Amino acid sequence: MLIIGEKINGTRKEVGAAVVDRNAAFIQELARDQVEAGAGVLDMNAGTNPSREPDDLVWLVRTVQDAVDVQLCLDSANPAALGSALAEVKQTPMINSISGEPPRLTGILPLVAQHGCSVIALALDDKGIPKGVQERMAVVRRLFEETRKAGVTDDRVYVDPLVMALATDNQVCNVALDTMRAVRNEFPEAHLTAGLSNVSFGLPSRTLVNQAFLTLALAAGLDSAIVDPMDRGIREALFASELVLGRDRHCRNYTRAIRARRIGDAG
């Protein structure tokens, strides 16, 4: 599974301050730590207001690229910021995100197409997040109409079915999992992704809930996720689930991660 490291996100207080203060050491440490912990892509969210976001995102991209050699995921709703950052990236990045909201489609999809990026596609539109699976799939189908029309092949699209907080509705995971299975079935070339931690918002011992959801999502076809790769519990659920699902030949990845002490008991 592709891990998209979520930690360089300016809406988090410490990261936001580091962006404003141009604290390169802090950002570079977050980048290195995530890559070491297994992130294959790093999400880059400046989290600042639209007028300064282009400069901030460019600074973030340069700063992170000076520290690590990894694909980036440019996370912004601001076409100007994305455009500026796209001129700086060393590897073709992922873009986070498009959705059925018209400004995202008119402002961001052309950049995705033009630069050959992959893109996260959220199953929501200007009316919000649809409650049921069928309504979410209707949005997803419209999104694929648009990406295909723009020349973006399905294998460059990472559908995020959107997982809400279980604390407010105990069927949110079932809806997300059913949507994942439907996407897998209907758009077999496409990828699936999800922000895992929303699901446990407002609950105690959140990692337990995130782990159970990750296991079920992997079984439903999830092949990437936006997570904190330094969360040992998430890594443990990931390696153990891949093993149980028969995707780890000779248990090699699991036992290797144990030996490297990336997962497992201290003993």
Added chain:
Amino acid sequence: MLIIGEKINGTRKEVGAAVVDRNAAFIQELARDQVEAGAGVLDMNAGTNPSREPDDLVWLVRTVQDAVDVQLCLDSANPAALGSALAEVKQTPMINSISGEPPRLTGILPLVAQHGCSVIALALDDKGIPKGVQERMAVVRRLFEETRKAGVTDDRVYVDPLVMALATDNQVCNVALDTMRAVRNEFPEAHLTAGLSNVSFGLPSRTLVNQAFLTLALAAGLDSAIVDPMDRGIREALFASELVLGRDRHCRNYTRAIRARRIGDAG
């Protein structure tokens, strides 16, 4: 989910010694601890040779019933031992187990029928454990022919699809999970059970593997399991998975277990 506590098993060295020495205090503590940890049924396996097993199983049953008020699961392949123990039980017990092996069917199934017991039915026969799902389902279908003919209703049958060690074959969980789904589909009144810990035999940090398998098995319809209820990791996966699967209204069981410190972070 119904937890069948596995710890009173004479094939475990300490327990076997306690049976031979008639160490009631040791056995009763194991019984109380398991019930307190959430076991709804206690497995009773004397683990001794056939000639003394009837006496030993009767002693176990009396000893445990003096300490706790809970359903027992009489675990023996020996009809004489089962018959003696059946005369002692206060509640109608579960029997562990029948299978497609002729002696189990001729020796044990009549006791199940006569005493109105529920019974664990293993998906194996005298040729061993079938490798594939279809072969296992063939055994399961023959077992239901026999239980129905004996007048045992499907809702008294707990099918154990048999989970082998992942370390020897990385598809064993997929086979077990597919068998569970097939049983659920074809015998909707029947229950499913499994000994969870086999799956991780020979691997390090076994709880991680058991947890991932439990989560997937619950999604596949598992509604009971033969486990160590004192294993905190198993309890954590159980409560978190039921929550994620939408089976815990208002997150009540999960949050209650956290508050009671039965699961979750110390903090």
